[in-house]
C-alpha cells in the first residue's frame with residue numbers, strides 16, 4: 001500500500017516537472033530498467049552524487065577557487081581553464097549541453113566505456129552504480145541547457161590561447 005502511494009507521488013512529480021518543461025518525458029520512466037528510485041529521489045540523488053563526486057570542481061567555472069560559491073543554476077556549464085600535461089590540453093566540457101544531446105542509455109554506455117583524458121576522474125566514474133549514473137543524468141538534464149561549449153582539446157605541443165593549469169611530470 002505504502003509502495004503504491006510512493007509511486008503515484010513520483011508520477012505526479014514527474015508530470016509536474018514535464019509540464020513545466022524541466023525534464024523531457026523520456027527521462028521520467030519509473031521503476032524497471034530505469035532504476036529503483038522514484039523521480040524526486042533521482043533529482044536529490046543526482047545532486048548528491050554530483051556534489052560528492054566533485055564534478056563542479058572542474059565542470060563549473062570558478063567553483064573550486066571559491067569553495068563552491070557558485071549558484072546551482074550556473075553549475076556544470078563547462079570551463080575555459082585548460083589542464084595541460086603529457087596528454088595535451090583538456091577542458092572540462094559543458095555538461096549542461098552534453099546531457100541534452102545524449103539519451104540515458106547512451107550516457108550509461110559512455111560512462112562505462114569511454115577513456116576520458118586527464119584530469120577527468122575516469123576510475124571514479126567507472127566505480128559508480130548504474131542508479132547513480134542514471135540519477136546524475138536526470139539531475140543535470142533537469143538543470144536545462146546553459147553556457148557555451150568549452151574550448152576544444154589540443155594535442156601535446158599545440159599552442160593554446162587561454163589560461164592553463166600545467167601538470168609537471170611526477171617525481172620518481
Ligand code: HEC
Pocket residue numbers: 049050053054055056057058059083090091092093094095098115116117118119120121136153
Ligand atoms: C579534475 C577535473 C574533473 C572532475 C573532478 C570531473 N571532470 Fe569530467 N571532465 C574533465 C575533463 C578535463 C574532461 C575532458 C576529457 C577529455 O578531453 O577527454 C571531462 C569530460 C567529461 C565528460 C565528457 C563530456 C563530453 O562532452 O564528451 C563527462 C560526461 C564528464 N566529464 C562528467 C563528469 C562528472 C559526472 C563528474 C563528477 C562525477 C566529472 N566529470 C568530474 C574534468 C573533470
